[in-house]
Amino acid sequence: MREIIQGDCLEFLPDISDESFQSVITDPPYCNVLDIGWDRQWKKYNEYLDWSIDWIDQCMRILKSDGLFFIFGQLGKREHIFIHLMSRLCTNYQFHDLIIWDRAVGYNERRDSFTPAYEMILVLHKSDNVKFNKDAVREPYDAETIKQYLRDKRYKDRDLRLRHLEAGKFSTNILRVPSLKGSSKEKCDHPSQKPIELIAKLVLCSTDPGDAVLDPFFGSGTVGVVCETLNRQWLGIEIDPGYVQVAQRRIELVRQTLFSQPQPAAAESVERPARL
């Protein structure tokens, strides 16, 4: 399954079978943050919260019992709406984690407080027995740190210590990935496109090759781009036909690039292509 459905996700989600996706990764509308039709559908915050609960209920039904559900929140001044939503969700469902996406560069929207520079990603689960690949999202040590750690006399087996250090450290739940600038190479025509590197971390930690990922607010198709590259199945739903075209173009480009590369010898080789 590698498909984009064009339409309202609330119409299509009820048709998807129970427990059929290993992971749901999605970045829904924020509610009156962007000056654009799809983000201004609600007159009151409570309407947005009720609407959110409707699609989230569906996604929880569709999620496998050992799966993870990642929901992006808003940025800056309007982030309190997401806090209300998180409070409702944590009453109905089981909290798994709260990831902070450190955007590295702030978003200069206010003079009366610090410049907002992070976004929250709420993670929910259905059971305590979740699939989580901690090794898949290690962060490399730099050469100087490795050199310093190797001087530590407590470790007698230097080769073993070096292998351990070269594997990198476990990632914290603060993911520092620069947000996309207008001049970024991967930037396309979508106002809230997420970086491939960030989405790749979520896909890698929550799925194995061949597993299926759902994104009911597909936008420019970043989840699809990552899943194609990492050999996961995926389904995207997007209401705007223009964004569907943008996503189709991006995914086609990834397919062409992968197709023109020499085939890897083992399935694992496609897991971490240099491009990510």
Ligand SMILES: C[S@@+](CC[C@H](N)C(=O)[O-])C[C@H]1O[C@@H](n2cnc3c(N)ncnc32)[C@H](O)[C@@H]1O
């Ligand atoms: C925040 S953007 C997602 C951006 C995406 N993460 C990316 O990297 O491009 C939210 C998307 O949800 C879409 N959308 C809004 N309401 C929708 C609905 N009811 N069903 C499906 N898509 C919807 C919007 O058109 C928009 O592209």
